Amino acid sequence: QVQLQESGPGLVKPSETLSLTCTVSGDSISGFFWSWIRQSPGKGLEWIGYTYYRGSSTYNPSVQSRVTMSVDSPAKQFSLRLTSVTTADAAVYYCARGHRVDGGHYYFDYWGQGALVTVSS
Amino acid sequence: DIQMTQSPSSLSASVGDRVTITCRASQSIGGFLNWYQQKAGNPPKVLIYGASNLQGGVTSRFSGSGSGTDFALTISRLQPEDFATYYCQQSFSFPWTFGQGTKVEIK
Numbered sequence: 672q673v674q675l676q677e678s679g680p681g682l683v684k685p686s687e688t689l690s691l692t693c694t695v696s697g698d699s700i701s702g703f704f705w706s707w708i709r710q711s712p713g714k715g716l717e718w719i720g721y722t723y724y725r726g727s728s729t730y731n732p733s734v735q736s737r738v739t740m741s742v743d744s745p746a747k748q749f750s751l752r753l754t755s756v757t758t759a760d761a762a763v764y765y766c767a768r769g770h771r772v773d774g775g776h777y778y779f780d781y782w783g784q785g786a787l788v789t790v791s792s
Numbered sequence: 793d794i795q796m797t798q799s800p801s802s803l804s805a806s807v808g809d810r811v812t813i814t815c816r817a818s819q820s821i822g823g824f825l826n827w828y829q830q831k832a833g834n835p836p837k838v839l840i841y842g843a844s845n846l847q848g849g850v851t852s853r854f855s856g857s858g859s860g861t862d863f864a865l866t867i868s869r870l871q872p873e874d875f876a877t878y879y880c881q882q883s884f885s886f887p888w889t890f891g892q893g894t895k896v897e898i899k
Binding site: 715716717718720729731732733765767772774775776777778779780782783784785 | 793823824826828834835836837838841842845847879881883886887888889890891892893
């Protein structure tokens with residue numbers, strides 16, 4: 672079955688860069704929209720953006736100036752990079768597979784277990 | 793951004809009850825509405841996509857309805873494993889946004 676696993680530092684200093692990687696197993700990375708979503712008590716669930724398997728990306732304007740997503744298809748990995756973090760970026764970060772079906776509907780059908788990221792000096 | 797507002801924020805119900813959660817979008821989103829269930833310590837799990845399509849492997853106790861701005865998730869006969877938090881999410885336009893969640897608790 673499809674599995675996603677986030678990896679990366681759990682502690683990031685303010686003003687530094689948050690970097691996470693998601694490794695996909697059980698299926699091809701082709702044909703899907705690979706998303707990052709974060710969840711914090713204060714903001715609930717927030718979609719950060721996605722990177723398409725061919726490399727194009729779409730980001731939430733709330734973080735667009737600070738975020739970069741990329742995909743490494745041969746390695747079956749995709750990555751998130753968020754610069755100049757503040758305490759407001761502290762959250763559980765999920766990677767998720769975005770699936771597009773007939774009718775143009777997109778939804779997240781597989782998720783990683785989540786990576787807790789704390790922002791503190 | 794399209795704002796998604798769920799009601800109620802929480803509810804208490806008994807096993808066997810019929811439960812309905814509503815989700816309202818700040819503008820029309822057609823049928824581009826998904827529902828997720830999240831249990832403590834776990835990621836969300838998709839239940840319904842496209843407002844009314846049951847995701848494969850999800851029990852038929854769950855059903856979704858609505859279009860435009862008003863949507864509903866109904867659990868026909870609440871089971872112990874259904875106690876969780878439920879979220880709606882729109883995929884009509886970027887940025888994709890979620891509702892604030894509805895926590896279903898045991899009465």
